[in-house]
Amino acid sequence: MTNPITRRALFAGGASALALGALAACSSPGRSSGRATGGATGTVSYWLWDSNQLPAYQAVAKAFEQQNPGITIKITQLGWNDYWTKLTAGFIAGTAPDVFTDHLTKFPQYSDLDVLYELDELEATASIEDADYQSGLAQLWKGQDGHRYGSPKDWDTIAMFYDKKAMARAGVTPEQLASLEWNPDDGGSFEKMVAHLTVDGKGRRGDESGFDKNDVAVYGISANGSGGDGFGQTQWSPFTGSTDWFYTNKNPWGNRFWYDDAGFQKTMSWYYGLAEKGYMPKYGVFSTTTGPDVQLGAKKVALSFNGSWMIGTYANLPGLDIGIAPTPVGPVGHRASMFNGLGDSITKQAKNPEAAAKWVAFLGGSTAQQIVGRAGIVFPARPEGTDAAVAAFEKRGLDVSAFTRQVEDKTTFLFPVTRNPADVQALVQPAFDDIYANGKPVSTLTAVNDQVNTLLQLT
Template sequence: MRRTALGALGVATLALTACGGGGDGDDAALDYWLWDANQLPAYQQCVSDFTADTGIDVEVTQMGWDDYWSSVTNGFVADTAPDVFTNHLSRYPEFVANGQLLALDDLAATAAVDTSIYNEGLADLWIAEDGQRYGLPKDWDTIALFYNEQLLDDAGYTAGDLADLTWNPDDGGTYEEAIAHLSVDANGIRGDEDGFDKNNVAVYGLGLNGAGSGQGQTEWSYLTGTTGWAHTDENPWGTHYNYDDPDFQASMDWFAALADKGFMPKLETTVGASMADTFAAGKSVLNANGSWMIGQYTGYDDVEVGIAPTPTGPSGERASMFNGLADSVYAGTDHPEEAAQLVAYLGSADCQDVVAEAAVVFPAITASAEKAAAAYDAQGVDVSPFTTHVEEGSTFLFPITAHASQIDGIMAPAMDAVVSGKAPASSLTGANDQVNALFE
C-alpha cells in the first residue's frame, strides 16, 4: 500500500481561513485529511486557493500512514472523522459497506464533474458495486527500480544493462544475476563470487520494504504480474483469491530465497526502518518502489539516483500494479454540499496543475500528469520507467474487493512467515482458504 517515509513524522495541521466570501459556504468550516507529507505543501496551496474562491474555511491535517487510518476509522465510530479525506482503493469498499461515505453522484458539485479528464479507467475504480461513485481521482502510481548510480558503476553495470533485465521464478534470470553481483560483503566480495559471506553483508543488491502482505505492491507484484498470475478471479470486485496458485508460490519461494542468499536484507531487519533511507546510506543498490517516492529518492544530497524499468518476465512483458488515490466525503459531515465543492476542486485542473508543478506525484488528470512529467524532466529526473507502464498498457489493478481489513489480517502474518523464511510458500494455501472463506 502506498505510504511515504516522511509520513512517519507525525501530525501536521494547517488552518486556512478566508476573508469575505459569499453564499452558503460562509458558515461552513471543513476538515481535510491526507497522509503524504511530500504532498502536503501542494495541497495546502490548493486548499488556500479554494478558500479564497469560495469563502469556505478548511483545516488541513497530515499524519503518518498507520496513525492516519486508525484515526479515520476511529473517527467514523466517534463521529469525529474529517469532512473530506484522501481515500485508498483497498479501504473504500469496506467504508461503503458500512455506510460511512456519501455517494458523490448525490451531491451537486461532484455529480457535475466530467470524469473523462482523468487517466483512462481511474474514475471507474471509485464506482462501487452499488453503481455509485465514492471518490474523485487525485493521482495514479506505478512501480520502477531506483538505483544508486555510483554503486552500479562500481559493479560494472550500466543503465542500459538494467533496462534489459529479465526475470523468472525458476532461477531469477538476469535480474537475480544483477542482484547477486551488486551485493557486496564486508570483505568486498560480491554475491556471485566464491567466498561471499551472506551473514556479513555490507551492501545488498536489492532493498526490502517488507513482506507486502497480500498485495505486494512495491515488494513483489511487479514480478508475479509477469507470470500470468492475478490476485483475484476478477478485478475489481473479485470474490476468489489465488494465493494457492503454483506460479505465485514459486515466485514467493524465489523472493524469500534472496534474503537467505544474502542478496536482500532479512525481513526482521526492516522493521521500523526506511528502505529509502537505507538506500541513501549506500546499504542497497536497487529499490523497487512507487512513483510517489520519486521526490524522496532524488532529494538525497549524497547519492546520485537513477530510475530503471522493472524486469521483463515470463510473459515477455514488464508489469506494474496500478493504483490511484481519491478524495471522499464522510457520511456524517455537517456540510455535505460544501464538502463536495472541496472534492470537486481537489479533482480539478486548478488544483492538480499545482500538484503537477510540485513534481511529487502524477495527477489523475491526463493533462496535469503530462505537466508533472515535464516538471520532473526540468529537474533532470527521467520518469519514463514509471510512465511507460501506462503508455504500453503493462499495468494491472490494485486488488479491490470486500473484506480488505480481514484479508490483510490473514495475509500479513502469512506473508511475513514466508519472506522471513519461517514457512515455505506452500503454506499460503491455508491462508488462501481462510481468505476465500470470507466470501462464502
C-alpha cells in the first residue's frame, strides 16, 4: 500500500476532476439494457493498489483458474498515487482494466458516467446477496437507480495503536486505555490521558506544571492532516460519531450535509484544540508523508489513530511491541467508528464481461474471502473471511478485538455516500485545511456547508 494513510479517504479532486469531465465526453451515451452475454473464457485484467495484499490475490487467482480453466487472471498492482490517475486515463483512452478495486468515493461518478457494468446485468454477479456480507456493506454499492456497481471486498474500522513498552514506562495499563471516555467540554479522561502521554523537551508531561507546548518531544496523539479530504475517517470521525452526529440527512445518497450543526462544530473546536494545547502536532510539524504509523515508529507520538487495514504495517514497526485500544466512549454513552469497505467493479471496456463477472463473483465468494482472511492483512467482507483474518492475527500475537468489537457491538456508522463526491471534496477540503493549518474558526464550515448543499440539491 503506497499511501495507506489516505487509502480510504481520497476523492478525485483537482486535475482528476477535470479528467472526469473529459471522461464524460467519452462515455457511452446511454445505459445498456439486459444482461451481457458471451462465453466465459480468455484473460481478465484486474487492478489493485495494495502491495501488501498482492500475494493473497495471486493465491485467489490461482484458485479461481483451477476452477475455471478457460480463464486467466492478469493482476496489476499500482501505487495509490498513480492508481486513480491511470484508471481515469484508461477510461478515456480505452485501456481501462476489466475489473478493478473500487472505492466508495469514486463509484458514484463512475456509474453516472456509464463506465461501469451494473452487476445485476451479468449472470455470474446477478445473485449477489446483501445478507452474505457484514451488515450494510453491500447496500453501499448500489446506485440511486437501485443497481449494484460493486461487489463487497473487505471492511475496516478505526482504533488506537500504541507501543506496549512505552505505555508501561508511562504507568498506563491496557485496561485504562480501553476505558477512556471523552466529551467536547473538557475532553474527559481521554484528554487527561493524552496530556499525560505528551512530554516536552525537558521531560515534563502535559499534565505537569511548567509543560512547554512549544517544545514537545512526544505528542500524546498522532497527526494525520485536517481530515477534510475524507470525512475525517482516521482523524475526528470517532469523536463526531460518538455524539450520534452524522454527515448527511440519509445514507446512502444524502442531499444535505450537517457541517453547520452546533454540536459538530463544538466537537471540531475541541479536536483541533488538542493541537493548540500541544497534545497533538500542529500542521507542518511532520511532513505530509510522515503518517501516523511513522510517527509512532519514530516514538514521536504515544497514541496513533488509524484503520484496520494498517494492522500489519504497525505490527512490523521495528523495536515496538504493538497494542491496539478501542476508540474512546463519547458523551452519548458509546464509542464509534466509521465502517467502510472496498468493492470490485467491472468496467464497460471489459473484453469479456461474463468472464470478468465470474472473477468478481469468485472474489466476493467464501473461498476467496477465506484465502484473503488467512493472509492476515485486512478483514474480508464475509463473516467467515473475517473469522479467518482474526485467527491469522491471533497467530501473530495480535489482539484485533478493538476493531471487530465495533462491528459486533453495532457501534459503527457507515461511510457516507453522495453524488458528485469530487465536487463536494473540492469545496470541503480547503475549509478543513484552513481550520487546522491556519487557525480559521470552525464556524467557517457553515458557509461551506451551504455551498455543498446547494450543489447536491442542484444535481
